[in-house]
Amino acid sequence: MSFTIAIDGPAAAGKGTISKAVAAHFGFGHLDTGLLYRAVGRKTLDGMPAIQAAQSLTADDLKADDLRTGHVAQAASKVASIPEVRAALVDFQRAFARRSGGAVLDGRDIGTVICPDAEVKLYVTASDEVRAERRYLELSANGHAVTREGVLEDLRERDARDSERATAPLKPADDAYLVDTSGLSIDQAIAAAIAAVDQVKR
Numbered sequence: 194m195s196f197t198i199a200i201d202g203p204a205a206a207g208k209g210t211i212s213k214a215v216a217a218h219f220g221f222g223h224l225d226t227g228l229l230y231r232a233v234g235r236k237t238l239d240g241m242p243a244i245q246a247a248q249s250l251t252a253d254d255l256k257a258d259d260l261r262t263g264h265v266a267q268a269a270s271k272v273a274s275i276p277e278v279r280a281a282l283v284d285f286q287r288a289f290a291r292r293s294g295g296a297v298l299d300g301r302d303i304g305t306v307i308c309p310d311a312e313v314k315l316y317v318t319a320s321d322e323v324r325a326e327r328r329y330l331e332l333s334a335n336g337h338a339v340t341r342e343g344v345l346e347d348l349r350e351r352d353a354r355d356s357e358r359a360t361a362p363l364k365p366a367d368d369a370y371l372v373d374t375s376g377l378s379i380d381q382a383i384a385a386a387i388a389a390v391d392q393v394k395r
Contacts, residue, residue, distance in 0.1 A: 234268030
């Protein structure tokens, strides 16, 4: 039996952490769809055309060490605005979503485009400043030379690009449950997400 949970939201809102925890709680598979776009973006930095990179993507491409870096994130946001790139990755995501045993997918357009019929849709967000601080601390802890101002500027650029693109813009699905993590601990945010799913699964 399949059961799909679609989790969307901007960068550093906490959707990745929440998605992994929700998947573990319910025993579902988890797919970070942003990794697909990061892997495509990473290949374009090596000189491969974006559409070719998306069409030739393999599981090994998702294991590159630098997929979480800022320059790859920016490349991912750029390739994600290309309709042919998104089309090349749709089938993979939809097949995962209907896997037996349940699935949690997190990204930018899961509830609106990839899985509009998902049993549960969550939109995880937080204020710009809170998200930038989280990302700054994460990058700094991993040895990246960044500033708070630079991280905030990068986040806002990505938000604008993701929200304003013509194909599959970042926005909440009309029937999505909103989880604002600005003032929540990790445990509180996870509990709110699980409670929303439980309301549907009962």
